[in-house]
Amino acid sequence: MPLLELRSVSRTYARGGGLFQAPTPVHALSDVSLSVARGKILGIVGESGCGKSTTGRIALGLEAPDGGEVLFDGAPMPPEGSAAWRALRRRMQLVFQDPLGALDKRMSVAAQIAEPLEIHAIGTQETRAARVAELLRAVGLRPDQGEAQPLALSGGQRQRVVLARALASEPELLVCDEPVSALDVSIQAQVVNILLGLQRQLNLAMLFISHDLKLVGTIADEVAVMYLGRVVERGTPAQLFAAPRHPYTQVLVSSIPDPFRTTPRPRLSGEPPDPGNRPSGCAFHPRCARASEHCRRTDPGLSLRADGRAVACHHDLQETPA
Amino acid sequence: MAPSMTEAGAAHPLLRFDDFHVRFPRGPAVRGIDLSLSKGEALGIVGESGSGKSVTWLAALGLLGPAAQITGSVRFDDQDLRTMPAGRLARLRGGRIALISQDPMSALNPVQRVGRQIAEVLRLHRGLSKTEARRETIRLFDQVGIPDARNRVDLFPHELSGGQNQRVMIAMALAGQPDLLVADEPTTALDVTIQAQILTLLDDLRRDLGMALVLISHDLAVVGELCDRISVFYAGRIVESAPMGRLLRAPAHPYTAGLIAAAPRLGRGRGTLTPIPGQVPDPWNMPKGCAFAPRCLHVRADCTHAQPDFAPVAGHRSHLSACVLSTPAQTLTPEQTDALT
Numbered sequence: 001m002p003l004l005e006l007r008s009v010s011r012t013y014a015r016g017g018g019l020f021q022a023p024t025p026v027h028a029l030s031d032v033s034l035s036v037a038r039g040k041i042l043g044i045v046g047e048s049g050c051g052k053s054t055t056g057r058i059a060l061g062l063e064a065p066d067g068g069e070v071l072f073d074g075a076p077m078p079p080e081g082s083a084a085w086r087a088l089r090r091r092m093q094l095v096f097q098d099p100l101g102a103l104d105k106r107m108s109v110a111a112q113i114a115e116p117l118e119i120h121a122i123g124t125q126e127t128r129a130a131r132v133a134e135l136l137r138a139v140g141l142r143p144d145q146g147e148a149q150p151l152a153l154s155g156g157q158r159q160r161v162v163l164a165r166a167l168a169s170e171p172e173l174l175v176c177d178e179p180v181s182a183l184d185v186s187i188q189a190q191v192v193n194i195l196l197g198l199q200r201q202l203n204l205a206m207l208f209i210s211h212d213l214k215l216v217g218t219i220a221d222e223v224a225v226m227y228l229g230r231v232v233e234r235g236t237p238a239q240l241f242a243a244p245r246h247p248y249t250q251v252l253v254s255s256i257p258d259p260f261r262t263t264p265r266p267r268l269s270g271e272p273p274d275p276g277n278r279p280s281g282c283a284f285h286p287r288c289a290r291a292s293e294h295c296r297r298t299d300p301g302l303s304l305r306a307d308g309r310a311v312a313c314h315h316d317l318q319e320t321p322a
Numbered sequence: 323m324a325p326s327m328t329e330a331g332a333a334h335p336l337l338r339f340d341d342f343h344v345r346f347p348r349g350p351a352v353r354g355i356d357l358s359l360s361k362g363e364a365l366g367i368v369g370e371s372g373s374g375k376s377v378t379w380l381a382a383l384g385l386l387g388p389a390a391q392i393t394g395s396v397r398f399d400d401q402d403l404r405t406m407p408a409g410r411l412a413r414l415r416g417g418r419i420a421l422i423s424q425d426p427m428s429a430l431n432p433v434q435r436v437g438r439q440i441a442e443v444l445r446l447h448r449g450l451s452k453t454e455a456r457r458e459t460i461r462l463f464d465q466v467g468i469p470d471a472r473n474r475v476d477l478f479p480h481e482l483s484g485g486q487n488q489r490v491m492i493a494m495a496l497a498g499q500p501d502l503l504v505a506d507e508p509t510t511a512l513d514v515t516i517q518a519q520i521l522t523l524l525d526d527l528r529r530d531l532g533m534a535l536v537l538i539s540h541d542l543a544v545v546g547e548l549c550d551r552i553s554v555f556y557a558g559r560i561v562e563s564a565p566m567g568r569l570l571r572a573p574a575h576p577y578t579a580g581l582i583a584a585a586p587r588l589g590r591g592r593g594t595l596t597p598i599p600g601q602v603p604d605p606w607n608m609p610k611g612c613a614f615a616p617r618c619l620h621v622r623a624d625c626t627h628a629q630p631d632f633a634p635v636a637g638h639r640s641h642l643s644a645c646v647l648s649t650p651a652q653t654l655t656p657e658q659t660d661a662l663t
Contacts, residue, residue, distance in 0.1 A: 197594075251515055256543075
């Protein structure tokens with residue numbers, strides 16, 4: 001059984017509007033189904049506005065979907081703010097890009113790592129201090145560095161602190177939204193390895209959201225590619241990156257910078273998509289070289305292929321029946 | 323690129339740094355750069371935060387405040403930029419030398435129509451009339467691939483996407499008919515498909531207009547896409563410089579090899595990355611000898627005594643490395659030399 005499951009989740013926001021103008025509905029997510037098991041990493045990739053961060057927030061119950069349901073450990077997500085919802089907080093945690101924004105600049109990092117322990121009434125004063133030291137060591141910091149304030153640490157060290165704090169309540173699910181995007185390459189590799197080591201050791205389920213296709217391809221067990229609020233292809237990194245099937249995944253993969261590329265850089269036509277103005281049928285059709293009348297009218301929906309991946313493309317379905 | 327071009331270019335470089343230093347009150351940022359660039363060449367500059375890769379160019383163009391202490395020389399077309407009167411340097415900037423940065427939104431005036439901002443450059447640097455400037459702005463918009471140029475020139479920056487604004491910045495750079503375009507992380511803030519488009523545009527423009535390009539990035543793969551030659555910066559110095567393919571396939575400096583190994587690569591299955599231990603030294607606390615020695619897996623006793631010479635790797639005149647071990651490039655593991663993909 002998956003630890004986290006999203007079933008046909010949709011989320012719509014209202015944008016703009018005024019005295020004499022109705023707001024435009026923005027379909028941030030439509031009909032998204034995803035799941036991740038304990039000990040597994042699901043990568044979510046896509047460009048700005050594709051809905052990957054909204055997916056993360058809905059997975060954590062920080063936002064309620066308008067349609068569909070979110071199951072955690074087999075049970076529906078309790079209503080936001082309820083006692084059951086608060087109890088669930090300690091079982092799932094979020095790590096995002098900007099550690100300085102996530103930390104209080106005037107508090108020692110040890111005090112901030114201890115906060116979740118206090119909130120969830122875990123341990124006593126003495127055991128908490130020992131636990132904080134243990135967490136600092138787990139992320140590769142020295143216990144004495146706990147006395148430092150965030151500004152006295154480097155960017156990589158701060159992200160380790162955020163990670164230690166996220167792990168304090170012994171969560172089962174970690175949602176990481178661009179967790180290492182702000183770090184230099186050599187430091188990024190350090191933090192990613194600590195993250196992966198702890199994920200395996202603690203058997204965490206992880207949702208890893210990133211625009212960095214190479215990074216996701218290196219660490220994830222399964223990858224979902226999103227375009228305008230929908231999953232257009234889902235499969236293992238080997239399937240997606242070596243032989244992408246959805247035309248959008250194909251463009252994404254061939255856009256990855258490669259100094260020794262043998263094919264020219266792709267030229268994706270059309271404007272970047274606007275979630276407030278979703279094209280009819282397959283949302284990718286205005287930019288797709290293979291678009292037909294059928295694509296303009298009917299949304300293909302995600303369907304499973306024999307090799308276990310799922311693709312949302314009419315053309316691919318005709319070529320490789322499910 | 324033909325090797326003869328490098329040699330011809332080296333005799334009459336378009337731009338040349340000699341023993342160039344930049345020092346801030348808190349410590350040195352650039353600690354002795356020797357670098358030259360030929361006409362029409364595409365040079366990649368790679369480094370992490372604090373390596374001095376951007377400061378070098380800002381200092382050369384006179385864009386740092388009075389707190390920056392600059393020594394050494396930087397010559398553009400045989401004119402010394404450091405001793406040039408401020409007015410002349412200002413005309414060179416935005417004219418024969420153009421600079422574009424990571425964040426077009428902060429470089430553009432948010433309350434002025436994008437076309438007017440370019441027309442201003444055209445009137446200032448090329449003395450065009452108002453009507454001529456508008457016509458030329460529309461032509462430049464077409465050239466950088468902004469659709470519906472005639473109407474888009476009248477929009478404000480917030481009405482355009484990030485990729486379109488970066489195209490506006492490139493159009494503005496081209497307005498001065500530059501011989502050299504310095505692009506500092508021009509695609510870092512953009513999505514990967516837009517990044518591919520902007521890289522294609524820069525590549526096409528450089529070939530069509532014959533201008534030289536300096537592409538500064540933290541990403542070796544991005545730089546490798548466009549550049550003939552790459553220089554790797556670390557802690558205010560160049561540690562390695564070589565033709566693109568050679569640098570990525572047979573790096574001689576342990577830092578370059580480390581950067582390549584630390585970057586995620588597709589097609590290797592699920593695995594961990596190979597980080598470089600430690601962190602970049604603070605400018606006020608530079609180690610003695612080689613600045614990379616404290617993080618280097620191949621460190622020897624003599625590494626911490628003196629700064630190694632920046633010298634050719636055995637048998638390769640165009641491949642320079644600042645490492646006492648750098649002569650035998652084959653000491654690296656096959657994994658490290660298995661370049662990026």
